[in-house]
Amino acid sequence: MKLKKFLTASLCVAAALIVFSICYIKAHPLVFNESFFEHAHCIVETGTAFRLYAAEHNGRFPFDTNGYGDALLLLSNYVGGAWACLTGPGYDGQVFALAAQTGQHIPEAECGRVYVQGLCETNDLNIALFFDKLPTPGGDHCNGFHRIRAPLAREVVTVDGSRQVVRESEWDAFAKRQVDLLVAAGIPRPQAEQYYSEKPKR
DSSP states (O other): OOHHHHHHHEEEEEEHHHHHHHHHHHHHHTTTTSSSSSSSSOHHHHHHHHHHHHHHOOOOOOOOOOOOOHHHHHTTHHTTTGGGGGGGGTTOOOHHHHHHHHOOOOGGGGGGGEESSSTTSSSSSTTTEEEEOOEETTTTTTOTHHHHOOOEEEEEEESSSOEEEEEEGGHHHHHHHHHHHHHHTTOHHHHHHHHOOOOOOO
């Protein structure tokens, strides 16, 4: 009788823990997304791809008059099919894979990272060339249960190809400095501000 009560109680506790875990995971999609097990959107790879592209194009980074989504597709030969590195947490790299096959336009709204067009290797090395639209716990490189307590952050690639992690609490100040750097580099202020006013899809 005692064993039966113990087993019943154990099953009830296990069921409660399972229900709690499911509810917790559903309530924290930024924590338990595709970056939970690994950095699913390796921005470091993209930084390298930008540098390789520039080395073969007179120091200039990709540019397309149809927008930065199409410009990012110009990195196809440098990312080796690792499409997820061209977009950010919460987004699917399949939009790039499909465009690579069909040549279709990539709307900027479908890109999980913002790419600042019109720059080259001789610009200020501190300029953010590529950055996450969506802040996530610790950024894409923060994996596992560390994400539960990590502060929201975005990953950034600068002109020199290096990676930075900027906490969301510091993002507004970072964005203001970046807009000023872009204006100094010859980007019209409305365009510079537009890059930093883009909202992630919901």
